[in-house]
Amino acid sequence: MTAMVEFTLDGRAVSAPEGELLVHAAARHDTFIPTLCHDSKLDPYGGCRMCVVDVEGSPRPMPACATRVAEGMVVSTNGAITDFQRTLTEMLLSEHLNASPGGRPNELLDLANELGAEAPLILPDAKREEYDDRNRLMGYDPDACILCNRCVRYTQEVMQCSALSLEGRGGQARIVPTWGLSWLDTECELCGGCLSVCPTGAIYEKFEEGTKRPERALEQVRTTCTFCGVGCQIDLNLDPETKHIVKVTSKDEYLPNEGNLCVKGRFAFNFVHHPDRLTQPLVRGEDGELHATTWEHALQVAADGLRGVIERHGSQAVGFLSSARLTNEENYLIQKLARAVVGTNSVHSCEST
Amino acid sequence: MLALRIKKAVRKGATLVVADPRKIWLTKLAKRHLQLRPGTDVWLLNAMMHTILSEGLQNEEYIRGFTDDFDAVREIVLRYPPEEAEKVTGVPAEDIRATAREYARERHAAIFYTLGITEHACGVDNIWSLSNLVLMTGHLGYESTGLNALRGQNNVQGLNDSGANPSYLPGYQSVDDPEIQRKFADVWGAEIPDKPGYRLDQIVSGLHDGRIKALYLVGENPAQTEPNARHVEEGLEGLEFLMSQDIFLNDSTRKYAHVVLPASSFAEKDGTFTNTERRISRVREAAPLPGEAKVDREIVLLMAKALGARWPEYPDAEAVWNELADLAPNWYGIRYDRLEENGMQWPCTDRDHPGTPYLHAPRPALPSGRGRFFPVEYQPPIEDPDSEYPFVLTTGRTLYHYNSANMTMREPGVVDKQERPFFEIHADDARGLGIDHGQLARLVSRRGELEAEAHYSERVYPGLVWMALHFAEQKVNWLTHDVGDPLIGTPEYKVSAVRVEPTPQAVGDGR
Numbered sequence: 130m131t132a133m134v135e136f137t138l139d140g141r142a143v144s145a146p147e148g149e150l151l152v153h154a155a156a157r158h159d160t161f162i163p164t165l166c167h168d169s170k171l172d173p174y175g176g177c178r179m180c181v182v183d184v185e186g187s188p189r190p191m192p193a194c195a196t197r198v199a200e201g202m203v204v205s206t207n208g209a210i211t212d213f214q215r216t217l218t219e220m221l222l223s224e225h226l227n228a229s230p231g232g233r234p235n236e237l238l239d240l241a242n243e244l245g246a247e248a249p250l251i252l253p254d255a256k257r258e259e260y261d262d263r264n265r266l267m268g269y270d271p272d273a274c275i276l277c278n279r280c281v282r283y284t285q286e287v288m289q290c291s292a293l294s295l296e297g298r299g300g301q302a303r304i305v306p307t308w309g310l311s312w313l314d315t316e317c318e319l320c321g322g323c324l325s326v327c328p329t330g331a332i333y334e335k336f337e338e339g340t341k342r343p344e345r346a347l348e349q350v351r352t353t354c355t356f357c358g359v360g361c362q363i364d365l366n367l368d369p370e371t372k373h374i375v376k377v378t379s380k381d382e383y384l385p386n387e388g389n390l391c392v393k394g395r396f397a398f399n400f401v402h403h404p405d406r407l408t409q410p411l412v413r414g415e416d417g418e419l420h421a422t423t424w425e426h427a428l429q430v431a432a433d434g435l436r437g438v439i440e441r442h443g444s445q446a447v448g449f450l451s452s453a454r455l456t457n458e459e460n461y462l463i464q465k466l467a468r469a470v471v472g473t474n475s476v477h478s479c480e481s482t
Numbered sequence: 483m484l485a486l487r488i489k490k491a492v493r494k495g496a497t498l499v500v501a502d503p504r505k506i507w508l509t510k511l512a513k514r515h516l517q518l519r520p521g522t523d524v525w526l527l528n529a530m531m532h533t534i535l536s537e538g539l540q541n542e543e544y545i546r547g548f549t550d551d552f553d554a555v556r557e558i559v560l561r562y563p564p565e566e567a568e569k570v571t572g573v574p575a576e577d578i579r580a581t582a583r584e585y586a587r588e589r590h591a592a593i594f595y596t597l598g599i600t601e602h603a604c605g606v607d608n609i610w611s612l613s614n615l616v617l618m619t620g621h622l623g624y625e626s627t628g629l630n631a632l633r634g635q636n637n638v639q640g641l642n643d644s645g646a647n648p649s650y651l652p653g654y655q656s657v658d659d660p661e662i663q664r665k666f667a668d669v670w671g672a673e674i675p676d677k678p679g680y681r682l683d684q685i686v687s688g689l690h691d692g693r694i695k696a697l698y699l700v701g702e703n704p705a706q707t708e709p710n711a712r713h714v715e716e717g718l719e720g721l722e723f724l725m726s727q728d729i730f731l732n733d734s735t736r737k738y739a740h741v742v743l744p745a746s747s748f749a750e751k752d753g754t755f756t757n758t759e760r761r762i763s764r765v766r767e768a769a770p771l772p773g774e775a776k777v778d779r780e781i782v783l784l785m786a787k788a789l790g791a792r793w794p795e796y797p798d799a800e801a802v803w804n805e806l807a808d809l810a811p812n813w814y815g816i817r818y819d820r821l822e823e824n825g826m827q828w829p830c831t832d833r834d835h836p837g838t839p840y841l842h843a844p845r846p847a848l849p850s851g852r853g854r855f856f857p858v859e860y861q862p863p864i865e866d867p868d869s870e871y872p873f874v875l876t877t878g879r880t881l882y883h884y885n886s887a888n889m890t891m892r893e894p895g896v897v898d899k900q901e902r903p904f905f906e907i908h909a910d911d912a913r914g915l916g917i918d919h920g921q922l923a924r925l926v927s928r929r930g931e932l933e934a935e936a937h938y939s940e941r942v943y944p945g946l947v948w949m950a951l952h953f954a955e956q957k958v959n960w961l962t963h964d965v966g967d968p969l970i971g972t973p974e975y976k977v978s979a980v981r982v983e984p985t986p987q988a989v990g991d992g993r
Contacts, residue, residue: 266895289489289511313898318881335895350768353755355748356884358633359483360757362824365749365768372769374749384824385761391483393884397896400747400889401769405730407744408773419731419742424774424784431741432788434723438696441722444675448685448694451646452701453635455778456753456765458802460637460644461652462782463700467679469672470791474648474657474679475694478641479707 136202151193151204152180162206163214163240165221165328166277167194169381170388171286177277179217179240182206215244221275222248224300230270232343233330237275254300264312265335266319266396271303274331280304280323287389292317304332319392325378334376336396342368347375351383354394355454361386361394374398435471444472451478484594484632484758491626497588499581501526501573502598503876504906504941504948514581517943518571520876521602521863521977527611528858529567529575530582531559534618539586544620548845551855555614558857570860572943586619590626596634597878601975603864605967610856617853623843633758634879636748640756643813643828644806648679653810669809671792682708683964683971689717696723700778701745703732706886707951709966709973710929711959727781730888733954744775751777752799754821756828760841762816763825863977864965871927871979873911873947875961883952890952903932903953906939907982908946917984925949927980930960936982947982951975 131146138158145154150173152162166177175195184191185203190210218241222228225248229235241247257271276295281304284292292315296305306315313319324332330344347366354361362383366376377395381388400406410427411419438446449467451460467476485508492498492511500509501516501523509515518526534540535556545552564575571578585591593616599608612629621627633639645652651674655662663674680688686708688694697718705715718724718738726735727743735742748755749769756762771777776784779799786793796802800818807813812829816837820826826837829847846853867874882900883890890896905925907917917923923936925947934949934956942948949958961980966973 263898264895265898286493287486287489289493319895319899350766351764352748352766352768353636353757353763355636355755355889357483358635358638358758360636360755360759360761360763360825361483362763367768374769385757385759386483389483389486392882392896392899393890394483397884397890397893398749399894400729400892401749402772403730403892405892406747406772406775407729407731407742408775409744410774411739411742411744413740419736419739424776427741427743428784428788431725431743431785434725434740435696435698435789438723442695445679446693446695447698448680448688448696449646449698450682450685450700450702450704451641453638453641454701454748455641456637456751456799457640457644457756457762457806458753458799459700459751459778459782460641460646461802461806462779462786462796464645464647464652465670465793466782466786466789466791467698468651468657468666468674469670470786470789472673472675474675474677475685476646476679477648477682477685478646479635479638479682479702 134198134200134202136198136200136204138204139206145198147199148197151182151191151196151198154198155182155193155204155206160206162193163243164194165236165240165275166279168279168283168326170326171279171282174278174282177217177221177275179214181210181213183208183210211244214240215246218244218246219249222246223250223252224275225272226251227272229330230273231330231333232345233273233333234344235273235330236328238329252300257300257303260303260305262306262311262313264319266392267312267321267324267332268335269304269332271331273329274304275329276302276304277328278304279326279328280332283322283326284317287322288318288320290316290318293323319396320390321392321395322389325388325390325395334396336376342370349378354390356391356393356397359385361390363390363394365398373402439471445475447471447473447475449473449476451476453478488594497584499584503943503946506941514577516571516573516577516581518573520598520874520946521604521974522571522860523599523602523608524604524611524858524860525562525567525570526573526578527608527615528559528562528860529564529571529578530585531555531615531618532562532567533564533579533582534586534615535559537583539583540618541620545618548620548851549617549853549855550850551857552618554857555618555855558859559614562860585615585621589621591619591621592627592630593621594630594632596632598976600631600972602972602977603965603967603974604861605972605974606969607858607861610858613853614855614858617855623840623845625840628840628842631758635885636757637755639758639760640754640762643756643810648681651809652806653812655810666809669805681971683966683973686714686717686964689714689720695721697721697725699724699726699728699734699739701728702726703734703886703888705734706732706954706957706959708964709959709962709975710964711957711962712930713964727778729775732886732888743781744773745781746771746775746777750775751779753779754799754803760827760838761825762821762828764818764821864974865928865963865977865979867945867979871981873945873980873982875925875927875947875949875958875978875980877949877951877958877962877975880950880952883950885951886954887952891954900952903934903949903956904937905934905947905949905958906937906942908940908942908944909938910944911947911982912936912938915982915984917982922985922987924983924985925958925961925980926983927961927963927978929963932956932958932960933985947980
């Protein structure tokens with residue numbers, strides 16, 4: 130057990146495990162401290178200063194995302210600090226001509242809204258040069274980027290690869306794939322972890338352009354990914370009208386993937402709505418080709434086909450190869466069909482590899 | 483995704499050792515890479531155990547308390563000294579010793595393995611060797627330990643749990659146990675055939691020897707995924723009846739199926755998947771089915787009805803789950819209402835059971851409560867390279883595609899990363915053959931041949947070539963041989979002998 134420490138939060142006596150980050154300790158005591166560059170998956174950074182708090186005895190405000198609680202600490206999250214946060218928000222806003230292109234979720238604008246902050250002016254060099262890349266999965270909008278470096282830190286700390294870096298200074302600073310290459314040509318695995326931690330939607334799914342709805346109107350359905358055996362928990366984000374999957378997201382509290390996804394889980398769902406999908410039963414005709422037909426006819430041909438083989442050669446002449454794409458329930462029914470209806474235990478799959 | 487957990491552990495100070503014939507990405511983070519020759523795992527593992535026993539690093543308490551037949555293993559592994567292992571595996575003896583010591587001395591030491599261990603004619607031997615190593619050190623039954631099979635497919639664990647297995651009814655209950663048969667027969671209202679059925683490899687060989695006359699495929703494409711795939715295709719062609727339920731046509735069904743029923747993707751149905759850690763998670767319907775396609779549950783129910791069966795209604799997936807859980811004791815306590823958060827890990831025997839994150843805690847989860855050592859002698863791979871086929875071909879998957887790639891090849895953004903068939907070859911080998919990087923070259927085995935881009939790669943060593951199974955137009959399984967493990971039939975996808983030659987159209991100068 131970690132030792133607990135007592136400290137004072139906005140005049141209240143509270144406790145927290147020793148060494149816990151102040152921002153997390155405060156959250157557990159229902160005190161919300163705004164953050165932008167902070168991500169609990171990443172090492173403490175303290176870059177954007179949005180989370181600063183007053184700590185008694187400290188000559189200047191301290192970032193709650195990089196300060197650990199200590200015995201007897203006296204912390205204040207309101208008062209003068211709120212003005213500081215508003216000013217900081219205004220400074221960030223003034224660096225963007227259009228802080229929220231495409232209507233994507235934007236924590237900076239949320240914060241501005243909450244604090245009543247408005248850009249007092251737009252800096253002359255606010256409009257950064259547009260960026261484009263030939264990859265078809267992820268886009269980057271320098272104008273929406275607040276340079277919090279969460280994306281770069283994600284690649285370094287979670288993926289432990291060198292996919293992105295921060296390049297340039299001042300108004301020219303931007304996030305770019307390492308060495309200025311295309312995203313397709315670096316060590317990047319296209320997992321999209323960078324866009325999942327981006328607070329302002331500066332890095333975004335290009336798919337998203339497939340829906341006209343602002344993103345917050347998308348419906349979310351939680352499910353389990355259909356690719357590998359990890360069983361990542363994902364939210365399918367659907368256009369409420371077309372019911373098409375627009376993008377896939379996850380959340381930090383989801384197990385076993387803790388909000389992380391790979392390139393397939395995040396991006397490779399185009400197959401669901403692909404025009405090649407089978408939409409009608411097919412039966413092979415006299416001409417040797419497959420032809421669309423009714424369910425009734427197809428089921429009849431299928432049943433006759435199986436029955437014919439059973440009559441001529443016995444039940445053991447029928448084999449079933451089931452699929453790991455199917456659910457447990459479907460596999461249960463398939464083996465029941467094989468055993469209880471056809472009369473064979475020969476039901477298997479690629480499981481034996 | 484699992485690599486992320488490993489990366490996280492390494493960042494926190496864990497020691498990582500990678501044993502793989504290829505220099506995979508994780509070797510960058512590894513303290514040591516044991517680059518063994520494909521198929522020599524038993525030598526490597528026996529030599530590690532040799533070190534552990536000669537240096538007295540085994541966990542005597544665990545061996546005495548929880549295992550049987552240790553002496554048989556001791557006797558065999560002492561014939562596998564690391565110096566000899568170096569000659570067979572190519573891994574320096576000192577690396578074998580150092581790894582054995584580190585593994586044995588660290589209390590939180592876990593082994594993760596996947597198809598590189600199983601896809602051999604000695605796949606079962608490989609597993610037994612790993613199991614011997616784990617039992618000898620007692621590294622199982624608590625956090626960050628164990629012998630962890632990493633499942634490559636979303637529900638490959640669950641389909642086996644649910645009974646799509648020729649020897650087991652749902653919940654690993656033997657088909658030849660009369661009491662079990664009666665239990666299922668009572669609920670199903672039908673007799674259960676009492677002989678185990680054919681395994682995958684036996685079904686596939688049955689296509690040729692006449693045992694199998696009809697095949698019911700569910701989302702499967704054996705003409706791409708099974709070894710010696712041309713031969714499989716001939717078998718499919720000879721069937722009296724082939725039917726499939728699937729979301730796309732594939733190379734098995736396009737030419738050979740008599741009936742194809744349009745089925746559902748994961749996004750269109752309710753149910754559960756079981757992941758590699760036995761965690762059962764909910765699958766939820768989100769999108770509508772295309773055209774007249776139906777959910778697979780409904781298709782099976784319609785087929786049962788068309789064949790004259792009188793089944794319950796099963797109005798939803800949950801009704802099916804409840805029947806499964808009622809019949810399978812280790813699943814009994816898991817019901818949909820308990821799966822909402824982050825799923826549950828079986829075994830879970832009643833409604834109050836919390837599920838089981840660590841299977842063999844506190845002792846091996848077998849009726850005897852004791853783990854058994856299985857002594858294993860090395861068996862060389864079926865096909866060794868020779869003068870005609872001098873290269874070892876080993877096969878696998880990539881991050882960007884999924885199995886036969888029916889799903890991922892339909893994602894342009896992913897295809898941008900990997901579009902055309904390629905194989906990896908060491909630059910020295912390729913140059914010697916006059917093959918340029920990126921140039922089309924031919925791989926030829928005793929079964930067949932294909933053309934793919936030669937990619938110079940540091941991941942393979944001279945003499946080894948590697949190719950993924952994802953490419954429908956040039957199938958690596960045209961090359962692989964179909965002699966599998968004698969006990970369970972798992973094919974030896976990891977070792978075939980091939981030769982590499984430039985294509986006649988493009989003879990390069992080996993740049």
